[in-house]
Amino acid sequence: MNLSGPAMSRTLGRIREAFGDPILVAAGRKMVPTPHALELQARIHEIVGTASELFRPENPIDLAAMEPQFTIRTNDLFIGAFGMALLGRLQTKAPRCRLRFAPDGDDDLDMLREGRIDLYIGATIALRPEIRTQALFDLTFQVLARAGHPIFETTITPQSLVAHGHIVVSRRSQWIGPIDRVLGEMGLSRTIALVVPTYYSMIETLRFSDMIMPVPDIVARNLPLETIGLKVFDLPFPIEPVTLFQAWHPRHDRDFVHRWLRQEVLATARNARPIGEG
Template identity: 45%
Template sequence: MSAADLKLLSVLDILLEERSVTRSAERLGVSAPSVSRVLARLRQVTGDPLLVRAGRDLVPTARALELHDDVHRVVEDAAALLRPATLDLATLERRFAVRANDGFVGAFASRLLARLRAEAPMVELRFAPEGESDDDALREGRIDLDIGALREMGPEVRIQTVFRDHFVGMARADHPIFDAPITPERFCQYDQISASRRGRALGPVDKVLADLGMKRRVVLIVPFPKTALAALPDSDLIAPVPNHVRRSAEAMGARLRAFDLPLTLEPVVIGQAWHPRFDKDAGHQFLRQAVREVCARS
């Protein structure tokens, strides 16, 4: 592959991420007309429009979507080959892509970025939304880390525990649940919210309640814990959420109050997962260490 070919692929990778000539030019540090000329060359080489106008935006063609994962992997692999064996954090220019849920992002994103930029002031941190079952994102290099509750992700994926958490109950500050000791029976009296990106109403709380011969009433299901918290201030609903989500809500001044669940639940183990191609990558090692340090201080 020639240097010109690699440059074309690098620009195509950014164009397909940004879907904007202007934003791509800003990331590349060049003019928008320069990116437009490269896009024209890419269209000529591939025989496909790649990005087409849809209103004020650009949208990828079917061929572009087909190419994107492979293009990104080639660009990432080439960049890894050209990185120096010794890492100079002061001059490191790299965008780290991390997949995590909004609870983790709210609790740790700003602190993680501050930790990274304290030593590597030119790095960027991009959080991708948590997917349903897109484990290929790690293998294909579309993300650097996947952070979340530990689960099986295939034999080749590296997984490391970063912290353990537990569930707490959340409700508006003047909720009637606080008027008396919170027992399992009183906990089940109030309508509840389930936060599940898979749309599930039942989870670990319901299993423990079932063992006690009890059942709660879930009337609202939302995809993210922070979305559940947003529904609490003006209702009598309650929501069990991970404790780190509670801390991020309190830091933002939410008018909510936490309570210990009157149930014995297994701790939630949060881990970071990565592909072994990054085991010896010094920049990636720096990222993983920063995640561990920031989470350890939580």
């Protein structure tokens, strides 16, 4: 801020008076923000970002002359199904564009707020009201099993589904999911023998097992099933689809390059699966 020590002290004093809060307090040899200051941080960041937009030139931006780099937090489902297609679309207009995918985690909201990621793409994050979202498409579930699995010998029913061990995908290592809630309403429960963090982690070895693995249909659709010795079947009961969405901080609402990124993500996803398609 290019202020002397006394000037900084006077400025901090005015800020404290305006907000009715110490804002910064001593902790040993350093100053740390108060809880109220931390609450204000995200809002002030947004206000500063909005004000910065006023000084952006209105002239069209030449994407071909730029070297944009984006960081997107998402899971292996989106990366495997859309990663290369998205990069291809981006590089059509910005040949030197680079794309970095990072695994989703428990601090996704903070990463968006602090500008450490450009987008979050997923279905499970608990969002705050200020975060912008846009639906991409709906996921329905199917089940993978090895070719020749005993489940294919008769009509597949809820009872035959729970007669075999299941592999569940959960990045948070949860045993129970939407399928279990539906089964519970029918008085049934399944045996979950294995929980894994990613959708593609068990694909290669599933063909050597009699376990079965529910996956979003877009995973099964992008696999060479016959080549890897797997077959897919529909769940023998209806289940609510899950909506995949992209999320961003509102400071990017009017940013031309970020808006272009969001448009390309939407176009890439909808070309593969229009919203509302089951």
